[in-house]
Amino acid sequence: MKKDATPAEIADRMLDPRIVDASEELVHRTGMSDDDVAHTVEVMRALRRWHQASERMSEASNRYMRLNSTDMRALRFLIAAHNQGAVVTPGQLSEHLAISTAATTKMLDRLEAGHHVLRAPHPTDRRSLAITVTEHTRRDARETVGRQHARRFDVAAALVPEERDVVIRFLDGLSATEVLEDAEDGLGAG
Template sequence: MDSEPVPRDQGEPSMLDPRVLDPEQELVRRAGLDEGDVDQVVQVLEALRRWRETERRMSEASRRYMKLGETDMRALRFIIAMQNHGRVVTPGAIAEHLGITTASTTKLIDRLAAGDHVLRLPHPSDRRSLAIEVTEDTRRVARQAVGRTHARRFDAAARLTPQEREIVTRFLDDLAGTDDASV
């Protein structure tokens, strides 16, 4: 079936449109979908692309503002979350959460401590271990840089009806399941 791609805003066609990328339907089967259905699917994929781009820009801006790398930011979020729940965070817990070696964790903690982002303190119950805590300045900056953004995302999801949230969750889980390591 050789159909012409529907123009997107009379500009360039979407690079996510299978009618553009796979006109012969070798990979993307469109049987049972009319042009309007395909247009809607492409709109969903374009919205996801815009979200990913926005997420990337926001994450990059936060990292730049705090002068930290992605792993450093993930470590800080973990430490803050655990502290919020009254949990003592050890280097081993950070390593496990991030899936990195203890040597990499030591370097990470060294960087964060040198930047005045974390403190190394004696563990309250294990003399052989350390407790890692986020400094108040870093907690405040992270709350402003990351926390406010998360609050807006939460609000967007909260505006959905319970049924819409179930549909979106199922859809995103389905997308997460498309990761094919064999490719």
């Protein structure tokens, strides 16, 4: 390996098991040709590029809206509920975000102070509140996150059904690795 490699070259190579796991302790490549390994590494590189682009888009939306990622997740959930005609309570929001009720209350205080959400009496449960997004915030989110989602949808829609099935199987398989790792080594124990 070159001693004068750039950070980008080093990061690119760290996805290649022929370099980072030459003895195949973790990544078993038996039966794979060098071309198959290289092609698989290209898939991993493309996945990394998507992940980096997704992070940049998310950070740009957060900066535009001047909110943190949990606030943005809350707003996206509230907008989706609004679009479905569903009423959202603080408890439901807390459950969706997997945060405590105290953290939810603080977040709602902050979002209400920033004119992003409204609290109102729940239409059918006097003990609860209904949380909604203000029209201004809904429009701003639509212009940022909504347009990004539309562009992503267009990319998926351009695939033929068989290609979509492959992508779904691939991404579901990647998602399942988290569960398998957590169950195998206890990393997910909290």
